[in-house]
Amino acid sequence: MELPASYVAIEEEMMYLEGGYYMNNSQVRSIIHAFGFSGALNVATVVGAVKLNSVWMGALFGTQFGPIGTMSGTALGMWMVSQAAVVGSNLVTAYSRGKGVKWGLGWSWAVVPGLTGTVK
Numbered sequence: 016m017e018l019p020a021s022y023v024a025i026e027e028e029m030m031y032l033e034g035g036y037y038m039n040n041s042q043v044r045s046i047i048h049a050f051g052f053s054g055a056l057n058v059a060t061v062v063g064a065v066k067l068n069s070v071w072m073g074a075l076f077g078t079q080f081g082p083i084g085t086m087s088g089t090a091l092g093m094w095m096v097s098q099a100a101v102v103g104s105n106l107v108t109a110y111s112r113g114k115g116v117k118w119g120l121g122w123s124w125a126v127v128p129g130l131t132g133t134v135k
Contacts, residue, residue, distance in 0.1 A: 035119035037135070043109045043116060056110065062103035069095035098130045105132035 047056065050064040069092045076088025095102075109116045114134050121131040 035117055035131075037115055037117050038109075039115040040109065040113055043106055043114075047106060047110050056107060058100075058103050058107045061107050062099045065099040065102050066096045069093075069099065097127075101130050101132055105134060109134045 047061070050061065050068075052060060052064070072095070073088040073092025076091065077085035080087070105116045105118075108114075112134060117133045117135050119131045119133075120128055122128060
């Protein structure tokens with residue numbers, strides 16, 4: 016039997032595959048610098064920047080996509096504001112340690128989907 020050139024060998028009966036997105040340190044640094052930070056970097060200032068940009072994003076959706084855009088932009092902006100502490104703390108930690116962040120989705124209060132971040 017001949018296997019195609021792009022085959023993947025399975026070594027175990029069952030394997031768990033992780034989802035999510037890995038943001039490398041270069042991407043983390045780009046985001047921090049886009050917020051305008053470099054020297055005086057702390058979690059509170061990055062959380063504030065994430066919240067401010069989330070509100071701006073919600074308003075932008077409203078101007079671009081009418082009433083439906085306003086509703087979806089407001090919902091997305093409010094959700095991002097609620098996730099700002101997770102985003103800010105992971106970005107600052109990764110930036111200061113020279114590492115990246117593995118982002119994923121989890122559950123808050125077993126009801127609300129939220130972001131998870133692990134500095135790696």
